[in-house]
Amino acid sequence: MWRDLRRVLGLWRAHRTLLLLGGLVACLAALAGVALLALAGNGVALGLHHGIAAAAVGSLFLLRPLILLRPVLRWSERMTTHAATFRALADTRVWFFRRLADRLPAGLGLRRAGDLLGRLVSDVEALDGLYLRALVPIAAAAVSVVAIAAILGWTSPALMAVVCLPLALALLLPPILAPVAARNAARVAEARGTLRAEAVEPLLGLEDVLSVNGEAAAAARLAEAGRQQARAERRASRASALGGAAGTVLTQLALLGALAWGVLAWGTGHAGDTAAQALLAVPALFLALAAAENLAAVPRAGLALAGAGAAARRLLDAADAPVPVAVPASPAPAPKGHAIRFEDVRFRWSPERPEVLDGLTLEIPEGARVALLGPSGSGKSTVAALLLRLADPQNGRITVGGTDLAAMAPEAVRTRISCLTQDARLFDDTVAANLRLADPAASDAALWQALERARVADLVRALPDGLDTRCGEGGARFSGGQARRLALARALLSPAPVLILDEPAAGLDVSAERAFLETLGEATAGRTVLLIAHRLLGVERPTRVLRMVGGRALPATA
Numbered sequence: 001m002w003r004d005l006r007r008v009l010g011l012w013r014a015h016r017t018l019l020l021l022g023g024l025v026a027c028l029a030a031l032a033g034v035a036l037l038a039l040a041g042n043g044v045a046l047g048l049h050h051g052i053a054a055a056a057v058g059s060l061f062l063l064r065p066l067i068l069l070r071p072v073l074r075w076s077e078r079m080t081t082h083a084a085t086f087r088a089l090a091d092t093r094v095w096f097f098r099r100l101a102d103r104l105p106a107g108l109g110l111r112r113a114g115d116l117l118g119r120l121v122s123d124v125e126a127l128d129g130l131y132l133r134a135l136v137p138i139a140a141a142a143v144s145v146v147a148i149a150a151i152l153g154w155t156s157p158a159l160m161a162v163v164c165l166p167l168a169l170a171l172l173l174p175p176i177l178a179p180v181a182a183r184n185a186a187r188v189a190e191a192r193g194t195l196r197a198e199a200v201e202p203l204l205g206l207e208d209v210l211s212v213n214g215e216a217a218a219a220a221r222l223a224e225a226g227r228q229q230a231r232a233e234r235r236a237s238r239a240s241a242l243g244g245a246a247g248t249v250l251t252q253l254a255l256l257g258a259l260a261w262g263v264l265a266w267g268t269g270h271a272g273d274t275a276a277q278a279l280l281a282v283p284a285l286f287l288a289l290a291a292a293e294n295l296a297a298v299p300r301a302g303l304a305l306a307g308a309g310a311a312a313r314r315l316l317d318a319a320d321a322p323v324p325v326a327v328p329a330s331p332a333p334a335p336k337g338h339a340i341r342f343e344d345v346r347f348r349w350s351p352e353r354p355e356v357l358d359g360l361t362l363e364i365p366e367g368a369r370v371a372l373l374g375p376s377g378s379g380k381s382t383v384a385a386l387l388l389r390l391a392d393p394q395n396g397r398i399t400v401g402g403t404d405l406a407a408m409a410p411e412a413v414r415t416r417i418s419c420l421t422q423d424a425r426l427f428d429d430t431v432a433a434n435l436r437l438a439d440p441a442a443s444d445a446a447l448w449q450a451l452e453r454a455r456v457a458d459l460v461r462a463l464p465d466g467l468d469t470r471c472g473e474g475g476a477r478f479s480g481g482q483a484r485r486l487a488l489a490r491a492l493l494s495p496a497p498v499l500i501l502d503e504p505a506a507g508l509d510v511s512a513e514r515a516f517l518e519t520l521g522e523a524t525a526g527r528t529v530l531l532i533a534h535r536l537l538g539v540e541r542p543t544r545v546l547r548m549v550g551g552r553a554l555p556a557t558a
């Protein structure tokens with residue numbers, strides 16, 4: 001847990017000044033509280049001993065500026081610590097997103113979308129506990145205990161020991177509670193992830209769930225996940241309540257210690273000395289009250305530490321997954337041409353999965369339109385995935401313009417090779433924003449040109465907000481054929497000279513499929529095209545037709 005939390009703090013290095021400033025202001029606010037109650041206690045003791053005038057001249061006079069300063073410090077603490085946390089968490093979210101993007105290019109694999117969403121949102125948020133609810137309150141409490149010890153030690157070391165010993169024990173609660181709390185927090189985080197996955201997945205595939213009357217089963221799984229989460233939360237709050245109670249007992253022991261010390265001093269002191277000694281207990285009582293306020297958050301800090309530790313583990317667990325493709329330390333210079341060659345490529349998705357490509361050799365000259373056919377599962381999309389460098393072959397090599405893809409950065413590969421699939425997704429954003437994914441700097445004129453080439457410009461022109469019309473979740477505003485054309489327009493905006501079309505018209509009715517393929521033929525003229533399909537309709541005009549058989553690409557006539 002500690003190592004994970006140290007790594008998280010390392011991620012926040014860029015904000016260390018603000019984070020330290022927040023901690024410093026919190027400590028000053030805690031010290032102001034101690035000073036306020038020390039002066040108040042001293043004033044009361046002076047008043048009791050020498051009369052109200054002495055109290056007013058002595059301590060009570062100094063109280064006024066402190067009374068004004070304290071809320072200002074508390075306000076500044078809030079503002080600084082929260083600003084620091086929000087910035088640190090925003091960075092963590094982007095860092096985690098990038099790590100996922102590097103590790104999941106070939107899809108989620110065995111991970112669940114809802115669970116990853118949970119890690120990206122809830123677990124990152126839980127990290128705020130590390131700073132806001134653990135480090136800052138512990139630092140403020142520790143500083144105030146040291147100040148109280150210094151004040152009391154100056155007047156009476158015995159009184160200091162009686163008051164500060166329970167306070168020091170209260171400060172040890174976070175590391176004592178953290179290991180138990182860490183186990184509880186890990187269970188809670190796991191249960192929340194499962195609950196989120198059980199809620200998100202049926203909603204993402206709601207049509208399929210409803211079409212087989214699966215909502216009752218999905219709801220039952222959701223309810224069970226909810227029960228598991230409640231159980232984990234109950235266990236964690238029991239531990240939290242115990243920690244809180246232990247903290248309260250210890251701060252009250254400090255209070256009782258000061259009181260007992262005063263009573264004993266009164267009972268056992270000698271003549272004139274007695275009252276002065278006993279009155280020392282008054283500021284000590286006030287200081288114990290100040291400590292109670294500053295230490296109130298400390299038991300919960302142990303739980304916050306544990307919660308942040310569990311969240312950090314879940315984040316790092318996903319973020320440290322091995323990268324599927326190695327990025328070369330010094331990438332090869334950009335290739336001049338873009339002819340593609342597969343040379344005796346062997347590939348399986350993981351060691352335990354069967355081989356998909358078994359010595360594939362394939363050439364796609366510049367400007368060619370190669371159709372790659374084959375039954376389901378024969379490895380056609382795997383060829384596309386390797387070309388996009390979503391995965392690397394175990395044997396053999398793939399070159400573009402004579403340069404091995406393995407020597408190129410994945411982003412450099414994707415500026416040369418782009419892909420349009422049957423699953424090409426429109427995001428719930430404007431038409432323009434969806435298109436600009438392929439070229440963020442594209443002008444409106446370039447967008448319209450791409451839309452014209454994809455034969456969907458008239459449709460967009462007729463929309464109430466034109467390019468600014470929102471597409472809806474998954475492009476729900478458009479029919480399948482329209483969405484496919486918008487996705488084609490996006491692919492056309494990419495400057496990549498090589499375009500992979502992976503069953504781009506699958507799922508459309510026969511006439512829409514034919515019309516779309518005709519559009520594709522015209523729109524992709526001048527580019528090198530690899531068309532992946534189960535069959536040809538006769539409108540594709542390929543220069544070469546190959547068929548995947550046993551992990552190899554053979555001429556279609558063979």
Ligand SMILES: Nc1ncnc2c1ncn2[C@@H]1O[C@H](COP(=O)(O)OP(=O)(O)OP(=O)(O)O)[C@@H](O)[C@H]1O
Nearest residue numbers: 106107349356374375376377378379380381382383
């Ligand atoms: N991202 C992936 N992770 C793990 N295995 C995968 C992945 N993509 C494909 N596979 C596996 O590789 C094998 C070949 O699948 P692939 O999608 O390449 O075939 P295909 O010919 O394109 O099939 P279809 O025509 O049905 O799309 C299958 O066993 C599939 O389960």
